[in-house]
Amino acid sequence: MGNNLDALTTIFTEFYYWVTVVLMFLIHAGFLMYEVGMSRRRNHIHTLMKNVMLIPLVTVSFFLFGWWIYFAFPNGPFIFEGKGIDYAAATGARPWDPAMGTNLSDHINGVFWAAFLLFSWTAASIVSGSVIERIRSGGFWILAVLIGSVAWIIDASWGWHWDGWMVKILGYHDAYASGVIHAIAGGFALGVLLVLGPRIGKFREDGTARDIPAHNPWMVALGFFMIYTGFWGFYAACNVPIISPEVIDGQITGLTWTATNIYLAPTTLSAITFNFLMSLSGGLMAAYIVSKGDLMWTFSGGLAGIITASAGNDLYHPIQAMLIAGFGAWAAYKLHYWVERKFKIDDAVGAVAVHGYAGFIGVVIAGFVLWGQPSSPYEGYAAINPVGQFIGAIIMFFVLGFLPGYFCAKLLNAFDLLRIPRKVELEGLDFETNQTYLAAVEEVQRAEKAAV
């Protein structure tokens, strides 16, 4: 660190990302509560453990290779000007590099890695909810590493990186990850669900769907609220808190330091605070009406609203954010039930709709509302445009989301690693756990009564 101002900026930035990581932990506490609440009692311990163990598995794999992918793949490889893997840019992210350990000359790598890691957990958690009550935990954890440490980080390298080829060629703009986290995870979940199949009893003989109610709606609601809280950390972590035009080294002139989005284009924390709250509100209001006050769908709609507006929430006017969010929440609800009826897809928590469809729609809408605006402070990048955004949404949801989810699920299924047997599903995933629990209770009670 050259001088006191550099030192102050570095330490502030380090602390800023650290705080966002702590806030984002709440997303995962929230996911645990909401998934456990949505599952039936006889499955809830396995549901909890399935979700919690993605945390260490995605963490370790993200350290071993995920972080390297982000820096190595912005050109494709071989998509932008035929350039291959950017080995030079990725030095510093290899697990054996000194910058990946305690290092007094680097204050940013660890906290930046951690912020991205929390996004990786989120991608895997999104898939986790849709597949509850019938997926094998081991199979799910392989899928979690694939979405959390491979697929999404490739999409981030392509479309969520100041040097990513999607930004340069397509003008792809997705400031708060409508596509890069939500659409890809929703698409991945859909691919898995197609292979996994519905829960026993989900569909009647005539093909219509039964509702499988949550065993604890209170826990679901509180879980969602914790996700909303953690989402603030997500939004802050998607920004660069403060940087000088000189360091950006793009087209911006003058001496005014600024916060930026991930593409290093200016925005403010104030703007995203307006837009987060207004898009949450638009989503909640629209979802409450369209679902007639259903608890799960109203809360889901708040989330879908934020997700729909996220692609452009660095730039939208708050009223635009609210209306875009309202549309996204309405569309997510309608599409969830249409897909369920038409294709017999059992998405236990509506994750494909709330994240996948809302994320896709959000990326596309941004192409129109932000049409012609610069995607980057660097010269020569395509401007934001509807065609580029649409192609980007397809890449996120389908190419990097649906296809890997589908093929990996097929492979797991071929080795009988995807779905639990029918008998186990009917008696409950926690059957053995419960038997052990009851035996322990009985033994202790006998011992205590003998002591009376």
Added chain:
Amino acid sequence: MPSTNGMTDWAVDLKDVAAIYPFQGWEFFMFILGLIFWIGWHVLQLRVEATEVEHEMSADESGDKARAAIDRY
């Protein structure tokens, strides 16, 4: 081609840049849309709620389910 916020690149001095949201000049129109969204929500919600109350009024004529609900507390 023009952009929705008037900017086509970032070759600017940030001290000279203020609002960057799309469709500047349409703020009052957006305010009206916001008002319609908000008031419209109240109108729709009241209708949905009235239907729900109607169904509840015509249900459980004997009062057995109401007594069971009271017992459950």
